[in-house]
Amino acid sequence: MRIVVIAALGAALALYLVAFVGIGAVVSAAVAAGWGGFAILCLYTLGLFVVLGMAWHALLPDKSHSLWVFVWGRMVRDAATEVLPFSPIGGIVIGARAAIIQGVASAVAFASTVVDVTAELMAQIVFVALGLGILSVQAPRTSLAQSVTGALGMGLGAAVLACGVLLGLQRRSLWLTGKLATRVLRGAGAASAAVAATFNDIHRSPARISLSSALHFAGWVLSAFGTWIAFRLIGVRVGLLSVMALESLVGAARSVAVFVPNALGIQEAAYALLAPLFGVGAEFGLAVSLLRRARDIALGVPILLIWHAAEGQRALAKPPRL
Numbered sequence: 001m002r003i004v005v006i007a008a009l010g011a012a013l014a015l016y017l018v019a020f021v022g023i024g025a026v027v028s029a030a031v032a033a034g035w036g037g038f039a040i041l042c043l044y045t046l047g048l049f050v051v052l053g054m055a056w057h058a059l060l061p062d063k064s065h066s067l068w069v070f071v072w073g074r075m076v077r078d079a080a081t082e083v084l085p086f087s088p089i090g091g092i093v094i095g096a097r098a099a100i101i102q103g104v105a106s107a108v109a110f111a112s113t114v115v116d117v118t119a120e121l122m123a124q125i126v127f128v129a130l131g132l133g134i135l136s137v138q139a140p141r142t143s144l145a146q147s148v149t150g151a152l153g154m155g156l157g158a159a160v161l162a163c164g165v166l167l168g169l170q171r172r173s174l175w176l177t178g179k180l181a182t183r184v185l186r187g188a189g190a191a192s193a194a195v196a197a198t199f200n201d202i203h204r205s206p207a208r209i210s211l212s213s214a215l216h217f218a219g220w221v222l223s224a225f226g227t228w229i230a231f232r233l234i235g236v237r238v239g240l241l242s243v244m245a246l247e248s249l250v251g252a253a254r255s256v257a258v259f260v261p262n263a264l265g266i267q268e269a270a271y272a273l274l275a276p277l278f279g280v281g282a283e284f285g286l287a288v289s290l291l292r293r294a295r296d297i298a299l300g301v302p303i304l305l306i307w308h309a310a311e312g313q314r315a316l317a318k319p320p321r322l
Helices: 002-021 023-031 034-057 067-083 088-101 106-138 143-172 174-184 188-203 206-233 240-256 266-278 282-317
Strands: none
Touching (some): 034 067, 034 206, 067 088, 088 282
């Protein structure tokens, strides 16, 4: 019930922002992309999933599973996060389930997902630091820019600390893996040992985690390039570095609001508030946010339907319990 209330408040905030800025201006800007432009955004995002799947796959000591299993798992993870009324944590669990359906051992899917999320967080910290540097150089010296810069500086420090804690727990805390395995996997005793062993196997090679983080950083940069394409499609000429900074700030806002389903309202507020710092009207920031929502739905709904069908087939294939 609480999730529904939070989602409703977020949706109300998004609608208020669109109405406040001007619904006609926002919709007109979004429509300017056209069906062809929208198709380009969707195809570009599908290509980005390959990079994110590679980042997950890079963590595995055993490369017997196809890369495409993890590309698909990442697609399901993001689709669940952006379409279903869950926080990103729910999407992470569903993404791991998608990998399990494709034959990945439960402990491997779970442990590698946790490390993959951590590697993505490390990459995001670097990306946000880059955005902070660009903001400091390019944005006007307004009170808003100074407030954003200060908040980001403190947020980066907290994120670095959180990332260090996550890595330490993964490497040393059998208690944590046992608790999580009990909640997510069946056969908690054996699952805990298997998850802990998988964590150890992954962390035995820092090079794999570094490669995963590098691929995730590439994913963040490519995501910003996709946003730059969206701005060009609606007729806004803005520098790529400015869009990278904007995207890093929006991503940071979404990460802070981790328990808000689909970051409803948070994403829209971030685009409307921060786009003017880089010389882009709030209506164009909201238009890009609207295109992003539409793209996520257009891709996410078919992905989730396919995943749901696979889950149903798997359930029907199990012998009935006596």
